[in-house]
Amino acid sequence: MTFNSSFVSKLAGWGLLVVLGLNLRPILSSISPLLGEIRQATGLSFQSSALLTSLPVVCMGLVALVGVRVEARLGERRGIALGLMMILLACLARWLMGQGSALLATALLGGAGVALIQALVPAMIKREFQQRVPVAMGVYSASLMAGGGLAALLSPLVASHFQQWQAGLGIWLLPALAAWLLWVFLPLGAARSSKVMPTFKGLRNRRAWLLALYFGLVNCGYMSLVAWLPAYYQQLGWGVLPSGSLLAFMTIFQVIAALLMPVLAQRGIDRRPLLGIALLAQTVGYLGLLLAPLELTHLWVALCGFGLGACFALSLLLTLDHHRDPRQAGQLAAFVQGIGFLINAVSPWMTGWLRELTGHFTSAWWVLTVTAVAMLMVTRVFSPATYRTAAVAG
Structure with a gap:
């Protein structure tokens, strides 16, 4: 009986992790395939339209920077529940208002x-997954990226079915509602801790800033592609559905990489070889979009x-x-994501x-x-030998 309860608990933990991830990107990626219709209906310029992608990322950055205070005041359970409710309300408002x-x-x-969810999950x-981090x-x-790809693929189909672009944006309130209900009844996070956390000293640590800048710059291409890849191919003569499907196709390989590369990383402690492969793949992909966008399109994507x-x-x-202690590691991850997402926000704009x-x-x-x-x-700087000496005090 104990074994079964433990197994069910672990299964629920993995399932909740997937459900949370699925809800973190539709608010961004549902916009891009419908951008032409949105601009025509609202009169937004290209730069103003870019804010629909940039503003959520700015929020991700600013909220992540105060993630330690959020955890102290709300705890993981209430913080993540509040985050899901905010996503739900945003999607509902998009359906009702144009x-x-x-x-x-x-x-x-x-x-x-x-941002609330992303600040608390690391x-x-x-x-919760000490032996399987x-x-x-x-x-x-992978779940986070899969949610983005599904939104890019399904939003134009939903909009076409309802003959209303607002429906393509608002439909994502349904998975947010499902996730909220699951989270409330099967919470994975710990209750609010009464333990006083030490002040985070990342602002005075060069390694914290280097990690933050690195995180922002190696990931900034995602925001640009989510915002503009369909528009790029529409400019080259593609239709709305085929260009939107490119984001879904890109997501397949994001998910594969997000699952495969960390599994390979489990075998060692040096992340540099795998990060090098990932950045080389990005470089070749961008060059393909530049030099031969209509030849081998799907390979570049x-x-x-x-x-x-x-x-x-x-x-x-x-x-x-960089930290063995989960809470200190979480503080550093919140800081890194905060600065990193602020950098990401500049990319689509x-x-x-x-x-x-x-x-x-x-x-x-x-x-x-x-x-x-x-x-x-820059990747060569992150030798495992420097992790402890450069660790950021929590």
Whole structure:
């Protein structure tokens, strides 16, 4: 009986991790395939439209930076429950309202909900999956990316079925509601702790800043591609559904990488070889989009997806490696995500600005290519021998 209860508890833990991840990207990726209709209906410019992707990411960054206080005040259970409710309400508002200002407001609301969850999950993974941290991080990352891909694929289909683009954005209240109900009745997180946490000293630690900048730059291509890849191919003559399906195709390889690479990482402690492979895949993918976008299109998109999926999971894992204590590791991960997502928020806005300035996306893909190459060179700094000496005091 004890064995069965333990097995059910572990199964519920993995299942909740998947459900949480699935709800963290539809608020972003449902926008891109419907961007043409949204702009036509609301009159938003390219730069203003980019805010629909950038604002949630800004929220992710700002809320993550106060993640320690959030945990102290709310605890994981209430914090994650609140985050899911905010996502649900944002999606409901998108279905009911069609003004540009309302969409921007829901981007803030939904982004804050996503941020709450993302700030609390890494420490939970470090504590609840102590012997399987790389695998758990892979499952969480893969679920997160799968949710983004499903939203990119299904949102235009739902909008077409209801003959209303708002429905394609609002339908994602249903998985948010399901996740909220599961979380309330089967909470994985610990209750609020009365233990006083020491002040986080990451602001004065160079390794914390390096990890944060690295996380932001190796992952910034995801936000640009989610926001603009369909628009890029629509400019090249593709239709709404085929261009939107490219994001879903990219997600397949993100999920594969997010699952496979952390499993491989479980075998050792040096993350640099796998991060090098991931950044090389990104570089080749961006160059393909630049130099031969209509030839081997799916290969370039697959390489981008594989590289981005691996980088997200591995860069978070690299951060958690710097502390054995789950709460201290969670503090560092919150800081890294906070700064990193603020960097990510600039990426889709910059891409939209360059598109409006030049009339095409070529310059933006060049920026992403150079960034990936630069981070490939920075990767060599993260030797496991430096983890403890450079560890950030919690």
